[in-house]
Amino acid sequence: MIVTIDGVAASGKSSVSGGVARALGIPYVSSGLLYRAATLLGLDAGLDLGDPGALLAHLSTHPVRLEPLAEGNRVWQADRELTDDLHSTRVDKGVSVVAAHPQVRAWVDDQLRALPEPFVAEGRDMGTAVFPHAQHKFYLTASARIRAQRRAKERPDDIPDIEAALIRRDELDANQIAPAADAQVLDTGPMTLDEVITTILRAVRA
Numbered sequence: 416m417i418v419t420i421d422g423v424a425a426s427g428k429s430s431v432s433g434g435v436a437r438a439l440g441i442p443y444v445s446s447g448l449l450y451r452a453a454t455l456l457g458l459d460a461g462l463d464l465g466d467p468g469a470l471l472a473h474l475s476t477h478p479v480r481l482e483p484l485a486e487g488n489r490v491w492q493a494d495r496e497l498t499d500d501l502h503s504t505r506v507d508k509g510v511s512v513v514a515a516h517p518q519v520r521a522w523v524d525d526q527l528r529a530l531p532e533p534f535v536a537e538g539r540d541m542g543t544a545v546f547p548h549a550q551h552k553f554y555l556t557a558s559a560r561i562r563a564q565r566r567a568k569e570r571p572d573d574i575p576d577i578e579a580a581l582i583r584r585d586e587l588d589a590n591q592i593a594p595a596a597d598a599q600v601l602d603t604g605p606m607t608l609d610e611v612i613t614t615i616l617r618a619v620r621a
């Protein structure tokens with residue numbers, strides 16, 4: 416069984432996926448972390464993020480490993496753990512450019528499709544491009560202001576700056592963020608995290 420949870424930036428995908436996966440007793444996998452890892456390694460190596468050839472060459476000599484734990488995904492490059500560095504403002508700013516390269520998308524998709532079922536997969540195109548055959552599909556939305564207010568609890572930046580960056584990232588990610596035709600769309604604005612998780616679990620168990 417595959418459950419896909421897609422949605423716009425900071426809509427709660429990883430928090431919700433973690434809760435759903437723990438309740439079902441299966442792992443969840445955060446595809447965005449792989450795009451973030453490619454971005455971080457490219458930045459650290461001083462590469463031009465607009466050059467997919469250079470990025471792919473670097474990733475082939477610096478393989479990335481995603482550990483899809485239910486309590487939170489971890490990402491490694493050899494014995495260096497990247498996880499805590501993946502949600503920095505500099506990675507946020509560069510990741511959409513990296514994720515727009517078809518070669519990088521294929522690098523991510525190959526790793527995801529190699530995972531053994533069952534799992535919950537979260538990202539932008541899990542229910543559309545990567546796992547179109549998934550049994551259960553969900554798509555999370557919320558206004559940019561609400562998402563910024565939530566994210567401000569985790570970042571040092573001001574709410575208006577976070578909101579502007581989220582709107583910008585949604586625009587840059589626009590090619591990837593359409594919900595699957597068979598996805599249940601949830602506006603999480605008026606919902607608590609627990610309510611979102613319970614709604615999804617009810618649909619999956621029905």
Ligand SMILES: Nc1ncnc2c1ncn2[C@@H]1O[C@H](COP(=O)(O)OP(=O)(O)OP(=O)(O)O)[C@@H](O)[C@H]1O
Nearest residue numbers: 424425426427428429430447565566603606607608
């Ligand atoms: N329904 C909700 N009610 C209140 N807070 C929420 C809700 N959903 C998510 N949050 C909070 O919003 C923040 C962003 O959530 P999360 O990191 O899960 O989003 P995301 O979609 O995975 O983000 P990103 O796109 O950056 O990877 C977290 O602090 C999370 O606890």
Ligand SMILES: Nc1ccn([C@H]2C[C@H](O)[C@@H](COP(=O)(O)O)O2)c(=O)n1
Nearest residue numbers: 446447450510514538539540588591
């Ligand atoms: N399936 C995916 C997952 C992520 N991306 C891109 C777009 C985001 O800006 C970036 C980081 O993802 P997040 O951590 O915010 O979920 O990666 C994508 O294009 N497709």
